[in-house]
Amino acid sequence: MQVALNEDQRAIRDALDALARPFEEAPMHEAPLVAASPDFARALAESGFLDVACDPDLGTATAGVVVERLARLPFAVEAATRAFFAPLLEEGSGPVCLVEGTRTPRLVRFLEPGACVIVLEEQGVTCFTAGEGQLQPEPDSLFAYPMASLLEIPEERTALPITPSEARTRARAALAAEAAGLMAAALASVCAHLSERTQFGRKLATFQALRHRLAEAQVRTNGAYWMAMKAAATLDPADAALAAWHAQESATSTVYDFHQFLGAMGMTLEHPLHFWTYRLKALIGELGGRGASAAAAADALWG
Template sequence: MDLSLNEDQRAILDALDGLCRPYQDAPLHDAPLTAISEKLDAEIAEAGFLDVAADPDLGTVSAAVIVERLARLPYATEAAASAFFRPLLGEVEGPICIVDRARTPRMLRYLVPGATVLVVEDSRVSVFTASQDQLRAEPDALLGYPVASLLEIPDERQVCDIAPIEARTRWQAAIAAETAGLLAAALASTVSHVSEREQFGRKLATFQALRHRLAEAQVLTNGTYWLSMKAAATLDPADAAMAASYAQEAARSCSYDFHQFLGAMGMTLEHPLHMWTYRLKALVGELGGRKANAARAADALWGAAS
């Protein structure tokens, strides 16, 4: 399978990079726990980047490429769910949030009044528009995203023409693509720090043990990227579940290492690392986490084998 970018995808990335250039620098002066930009969100939507999957010549691979690149920014943007699900939902208002009906607690990223909430169950997928009395904002949650708790799933919901297995497959592919971008940005931030910081008269980056672990982090980051692209290309349940499980394990192990490499600096808001690792922390638990997604991958593979 050739997953290299085609000419259209390279052009899309060039345009996206141009739009995002003013937002590359982390907003450290105010030390926000969650960095968001309504202007950036509006510009991304208005430029049509979240609608590329609706074009059959671009599809979900292009959506994954966009999600991965946007995740590298220090600003959290609601791109993953929109890029993967808008083509299936048609015209929707506000950000898209996804909830697994079978799992609690239900703390959802980007949940605000007016958000479109996609409810995934074993037998069906449905949707409703969130109201103020159905949610509670969680401003103190250290997850790097604006989050709120969903207090109620109303009985009256619109049933979607989406099979639950397809919804979970797209969800897993989106998780993997976003994780790949976050890992790439966090790794780059860490490498920049250890290349400048000195201990015992040497740059930290010259210590062999640290270099070995950074190399392993690079392998995990690359693996997450390619598995996410494969999952987006095939939309196969086994591919998507494996991509999500691998991404969540990579996020868990790499985040620990990145903060350890930065020492005390990694525990402060003076360094931007938390803007990516806090988001990784949130994604580690999506859809039941790495063990649940690994079990789904096994079930999909054994089912295909039988």
């Protein structure tokens, strides 16, 4: 299938890049563990980019483009779940979170009062609006996302017109698109550092051992991107499971390499690399992790 961007998608991507341009610069030197911009989140919500999937001519294929581009920013914004589930939700809702099962307490990305929480269970998919008494903010989370502990899931929830299988497919496609953007941004950040840093009288980027591992990281990142775009376009269970598995598997190896390439600085918060790699660490464990994604891909392909 053709997964290259069409004219409409390129126009949306360019418009989104223009909106995000003032927020592309990452904080340096004593960078915070979690970087968020209420101003950008507000501008993004008002722009309508997260609702592109509601347009049948754009759909989730374009939502994948939006999610991937936004994941490249140092400032964390809730986009993936909202963009892929927007056609099923009320217009104008706040951050959208997804949890599997009703186990509590649990850490949830972007959870805040007023957030729409989608609950995915085997018997169906429901949602509710989180209240202050149902969550506990976790400002010291190590995953570079705004996070909170979900303390309670109410018995009364609104049913969503989607099957659990369809919801998992959307969630995996969203995860893959977000991970692809995070990997691309992390790789670009590492390449910039290696091109500037000198050791033994040479730029680090000229060392063959590093170049080989960077090339492998580039191949993995490219693969994650195209598989995510295919999954977003088809919403096929096998495509989505494979895209999520490849993204989680690739992130596992590239995150280790990226921090090693930065040496001692990679172990501190002085460099913005952690904005992307720490978020990848969170995504690696979501939706059951690599094992669940691989098993889902096998089931979808071979039954």
